Amino acid sequence: MANSVEALNRAYAAVAGTVTHLSLHTGDPGSTGASEVTGGNYERAAQTYDSPTAGAGDLAAPAVFDVPAGTTVTHWGAWDNTTFLFGEALEQSQSFATAGTYTLTSAPYSATNPS
Numbered sequence: 001m002a003n004s005v006e007a008l009n010r011a012y013a014a015v016a017g018t019v020t021h022l023s024l025h026t027g028d029p030g031s032t033g034a035s036e037v038t039g040g041n042y043e044r045a046a047q048t049y050d051s052p053t054a055g056a057g058d059l060a061a062p063a064v065f066d067v068p069a070g071t072t073v074t075h076w077g078a079w080d081n082t083t084f085l086f087g088e089a090l091e092q093s094q095s096f097a098t099a100g101t102y103t104l105t106s107a108p109y110s111a112t113n114p115s
Helices: 005-018
Strands: 021-025 063-067 071-080 083-096 100-104
Touching (some): 083 100
Antiparallel strands (some): 063 100
C-alpha cells in the first residue's frame, strides 16, 4: 500500500512538527532519551523542523550546544518538551578534552511508505 505525498507530509508533521528541543548523547538514546550529556553549561537546544517535502525534512536552523570537558558525543535526540521522540547516531562522534561547542547542522526525519 502506498501513501500519497499529502499523507506522508501529515505523518511527518505529526512527529517532526512537534519537536521543541534537540539533545546530545554519549551513547544510543534508545526509545527513552538515555545517555544525554550532563554537566557544565550543557542544555537542550530549542529547535524546530522545516516543512516537509514528500514526507521528509530537516532542521530549520543549526543547533548549538555547550559541551563539558571530558565528554564524547555520539548521538542526537529530538524532544517535544520533556517527551523523547526520536534520535540517531551522529555522522562522526566528537570528543571534548576541554569544554567546547558542538553545532548540529542536520538531523533529518522522514515518514516513509510501508514496505
